[in-house]
Amino acid sequence: MISFDLECSNEHRFEGFFKDYKAFEEQLNNNMITCPICQDSRIKRLFTGCSIQAGSSSSGENGLQLNTETPNLFEMIKKAREYIQNNFENVGKNFAETARAIHYGVEEERNIYGETTGEEVKELLDEGVNVLPIPSIDKLQN
Numbered sequence: 001m002i003s004f005d006l007e008c009s010n011e012h013r014f015e016g017f018f019k020d021y022k023a024f025e026e027q028l029n030n031n032m033i034t035c036p037i038c039q040d041s042r043i044k045r046l047f048t049g050c051s052i053q054a055g056s057s058s059s060g061e062n063g064l065q066l067n068t069e070t071p072n073l074f075e076m077i078k079k080a081r082e083y084i085q086n087n088f089e090n091v092g093k094n095f096a097e098t099a100r101a102i103h104y105g106v107e108e109e110r111n112i113y114g115e116t117t118g119e120e121v122k123e124l125l126d127e128g129v130n131v132l133p134i135p136s137i138d139k140l141q142n
Contacts (some may be wrong), residue, residue: 008035009042
């Protein structure tokens with residue numbers, strides 16, 4: 001089941017739930033979706049910042065390859081974490097310190113990952129150090 005933010009030509013916004021993307025496309029193309037406020041069938045999908053699209057990839061061994069037709073968020077995070085662990089240097093609990101050293105040119109530039117606190121992430125971002133926290137899916141799924 002997926003949901004999309006939708007808008008009619010009269011700018012009424014509403015949410016629609018669909019079995020999958022194919023079902024949404026079919027209903028949209030056949031004018032089967034109507035605005036619950038004005039019954040307008042001229043509908044468009046609104047793209048939001050949290051929309052994630054996963055397509056097939058034929059990239060090489062360094063690419064992210066998802067094995068399912070429509071992976072869920074947990075599968076995508078797991079693949080991203082696997083890619084990072086296989087291609088980045090683990091600096092462990094020294095992440096914030098090492099990220100700063102790289103940012104300020106004290107250490108050579110390279111891709112790293114490790115552990116840090118939320119407060120340290122905020123401080124790094126305030127300093128202009130680009131970091132991206134990726135959650136542990138084990139904690140999220142339980």
